[in-house]
Amino acid sequence: MKIAIGIDIGGTNTKTVLASEDGEALLSHTDPTPAVTEKGSDRIEDRLVANLNAILDTPAAKKVVESASEIAGIGIGIAGLIDRKNGRIIQSPNISAVNNVPLRGIFEKEFSLPVVLENDANAYAFGEKWIGAGKEFDNFIVLTLGTGLGGGLIYKGALYEGPVEVGHMTIVPSGRYCTCGSYGCLESYASGRAIVDRAVSSLEKGTDSMLAKCCEGNFYKITPEVVYETALEGDNLSREVFREVGQFLGIGIANLINILGLEAVIIGGGLIGGWDMFIDGLSREAHKRAFKLLSTDVKILKSTLTRDGGSIGAAGLLFHSIAGRSDETPS
Template sequence: MKKVYPVSYKLQKGMNEKLILNIIRRDGPISRADISKKTNLTPPTVTNVINKLVEENLVLEDIMGESSGGRPPQLVRLNPEAFNIVVTHVSSNKLTGYLTDAYLKVSKKVVYDIERLEKQKILDLMFEVIDELIKSASQEVPALGVVVHGPVKAREGVSVFAPNIGWRNVPIKKLVQERFKKPVCVENDVRAMGLGEFYYGSGKGVDNLVFLKIGYGIGSAIIFDGKIFRGISDSAGEFGHTTVDIGGPRCNCGNYGCLEALSSENAIVKAVVKDLKAGRMSLVRELCDGNLEKVTPDHVYRAADRGDELSLSVLQEAARYLGIGIANIINSINPKVIVIGGGIIKARLHIEEIINKSVEERALTNAYQSCDIVFSELGDIGTLKGAGNIVMDEIL
């Protein structure tokens, strides 16, 4: 019979308990002394709270740290078996479900192709996946996370518009809560990925960052002190739709010269195909077997790795505009770190130097020198890490 550790919702009433538990789950294993320093709580207070958390089976204290001369400190960490978390990620062409422990380690993952499913069928499948994962859990699942591509109203839990799957103003939070009688957190996939980088990836240890996901389009997340800056209508950070060339191509938003229309993977593919149709030679034609309708970003990246002139020139032009967009972000927001993620990181070797040079030429010197431009460490798993963190905040 499964041993279930009930999650104590009484902990929500104690600010010290919440503060310490969040320090442990993000920075553990950690000593009581270090917790005291990070929280400014007295050592006796920290000890009393940790004793309570141990009794609740939320924290373990079975690890010894390095000694600085005296007795080695006993480290505490989150109990991975304290509870399970279920997160579902609905992208433009697939639905992925994750069952994790309290450390966000995946114990079960299921993936379904939804490219040809109607919007109601996708909702029904999401319910089935959540139900399957809850039944597979070895511990209590106190809350659920749903990640959706496209704009969302996170507080209300509404998918405003999910391109390619036909969702418009779908009240996901309401529907899932009614079905499973559990708290539900809904977030945009790029913002979730940005949070993942903030807490567990390239942005770990900094106070603030801007995350840019360069994929088919360009999405972003602005994070200050662990919180997403959303703006008054939940649409802050649409850097992909800032103008970087008033004479540039038309963007999907209807404007001209948007960063997304010049530096996204879709823009890169369009530029390559346009030149191929004009008669330019390229390895891309060989890689796609001569079918220009089937050209993908990976074809361009692979050709660039083999020294293909057309692919390299298109990537370099996209990198130059991306640098302009990043310079605008640095000048207006002055972040500590900008993390670049998404499929574009496969071309890092060909674009990083050009991006940095373009930024240096256009950003204010003081702001540029204070900002680190880095690439994602986590990749797609960052989405799960960020979404799981949101659910953990709800639980704790």
């Protein structure tokens, strides 16, 4: 049995799995992503390498590696624009320390293994096609609803190697400021950050809400999970915040359906627990706005991947790339 290492480097946490060829996580590890703001002796790439070495050194990892016939390689997913030719991150909005870092070559040299580097939401989308809710579809988009909003596209059965920055399509002219530098991006209305910003802004204006009493009155301690919990308890503001997330996601999805002619839209990410709070509004809005002919049969589905979806998808991409390389070898 071959295994692959899958790493999902997020703005907050880095998840690492040892995955089997069937997409099973044999070991999974979560660590904080190194917070490095300045380059110098304390480089983020060195800390990521040290982190993986430390994981591989644990008795649990050693046991998995010993039971495997070989480690096929390392798949890495990271938020940002990827230069696939050179295995480099061009720009990562939330982890700026990795900008221009040739992460693929660094990991190849350090671990003497093949490495693939891909955008995190693309890796997640690959995971959905490989072992998730997208198995039976050839044209679908995956939206990852977390701190931000990522997107990955499976087109004609394969991963589309483009930016697919669905979170940065403009939804509201002169709308809220976005971390990308523009205004009115979908991510500023439908993401974990958007949920918190929207709730805090209403509280600061004096809107009556259960949220005002939680977090000891410190609005900056409010998280999307807290908003979800108060929404479940019937809080009007919290419910309204989730209703808006659904509405804006629905508008974005209608645009995507009209442009791409999709069989399915799969939604995953850390905020998927709030599904019941936004799915009805989302679905209504998407079907109301998209061309009937294009939208009638589109399935809007919840991701079936576990919380390790991004890292497992990255491991899957590595297996896929190895298979592609051996196909090219003349026999």
